[in-house]
Amino acid sequence: MRYFLLLFLPLSISAQIEKFIPLDEDTHDLIHEVNYTLYHNQKPVFQGITSIDTVTILPKNIAYDSIALEKPNFKSIGIRKEFLKEILLLKKITYELDEVVISSQKRNLIEVGERTRFIKRSSNSIPDGPNYGILFSHSVFKNRKLRSLNFYVEKVKYKTNFKIKFYTSLEHGSVFTHRSLKLTDLIYESEMLTIEKGSKNKIEVNLDIYDIASSDKNIFVCLELDSYYDEKNNQISPEFKDQTKLKFQQSNHVDYYSKTVDYYTKEMSKDLKNINELIIHDYRHMFFKAPHKSILIAPAITLVFEPL
Numbered sequence: 001m002r003y004f005l006l007l008f009l010p011l012s013i014s015a016q017i018e019k020f021i022p023l024d025e026d027t028h029d030l031i032h033e034v035n036y037t038l039y040h041n042q043k044p045v046f047q048g049i050t051s052i053d054t055v056t057i058l059p060k061n062i063a064y065d066s067i068a069l070e071k072p073n074f075k076s077i078g079i080r081k082e083f084l085k086e087i088l089l090l091k092k093i094t095y096e097l098d099e100v101v102i103s104s105q106k107r108n109l110i111e112v113g114e115r116t117r118f119i120k121r122s123s124n125s126i127p128d129g130p131n132y133g134i135l136f137s138h139s140v141f142k143n144r145k146l147r148s149l150n151f152y153v154e155k156v157k158y159k160t161n162f163k164i165k166f167y168t169s170l171e172h173g174s175v176f177t178h179r180s181l182k183l184t185d186l187i188y189e190s191e192m193l194t195i196e197k198g199s200k201n202k203i204e205v206n207l208d209i210y211d212i213a214s215s216d217k218n219i220f221v222c223l224e225l226d227s228y229y230d231e232k233n234n235q236i237s238p239e240f241k242d243q244t245k246l247k248f249q250q251s252n253h254v255d256y257y258s259k260t261v262d263y264y265t266k267e268m269s270k271d272l273k274n275i276n277e278l279i280i281h282d283y284r285h286m287f288f289k290a291p292h293k294s295i296l297i298a299p300a301i302t303l304v305f306e307p308l
Contacts, residue, residue: 033052035049040063111150111302260275
């Protein structure tokens with residue numbers, strides 16, 4: 001997919017209209033439907049709710065000197081008008097919307113990640129490098145021991161060897177200029193793992209990692225292919241249609257990053273792009289509407305933790 005960035009103009013060129021967008025401080029996901037109130041001399045003069053999929057435009061005919069934002073499960077904030085920025089970061093104070101507690105006889109495990117509806121005909125082969133994956137906030141690793149990683153596959157035709165890898169990363173840009181992700185350090189690499197022929201749906205990989213929480217950077221999690229084998233255990237290179245496919249699911253977040261291929265040169269990008277964010281912007285600025293939910297997808301990968 002080729003993206004035409006000339007369509008997206010920074011907010012600063014339109015000084016007459018003040019705009020902002022609220023983002024999760026840890027994940028940088030868009031937070032939709034945040035209640036906001038405009039104040040003048042400490043008295044409320046206007047109330048509104050932020051957009052569900054794009055920037056919020058403040059009214060031009062309201063005189064105000066400060067703004068307050070409130071959203072359940074997030075810390076409320078107040079900002080003077082002169083300090084109002086295009087991107088407002090809100091701190092999440094509870095995590096029940098993104099985490100599921102899995103009960104067991106000995107302990108409660110916490111699964112972090114999306115668990116939504118699989119999208120038919122939406123899957124992709126396990127790449128041979130860090131070409132796509134999910135970005136997890138460093139905060140979800142704090143005071144927890146990582147016990148396992150779950151992902152989902154279509155029916156496997158050939159024995160598949162792969163590894164799980166965790167990279168620290170740095171984000172560049174913003175929701176206005178498009179965010180990209182640069183991988184910095186490989187901080188975890190699993191032993192060689194195998195998906196046997198005939199496997200289907202959920203794959204659970206047991207992990208035993210203590211020191212991930214020491215990182216203060218968000219962590220990119222991906223699967224990387226090593227090799228395929230036929231029934232005689234000979235290494236092979238199957239056609240794309242016969243390769244092991246990870247299932248993709250409908251996504252409500254913008255934490256799916258992938259490398260893209262230039263439409264004309266066929267060259268792969270060096271950094272990873274925030275795919276759902278690009279799609280949302282394309283639809284909003286080219287078609288003046290939000291994309292259908294089934295278009296916003298991400299690989300079905302979750303992490304399971306045990307509280308320390």
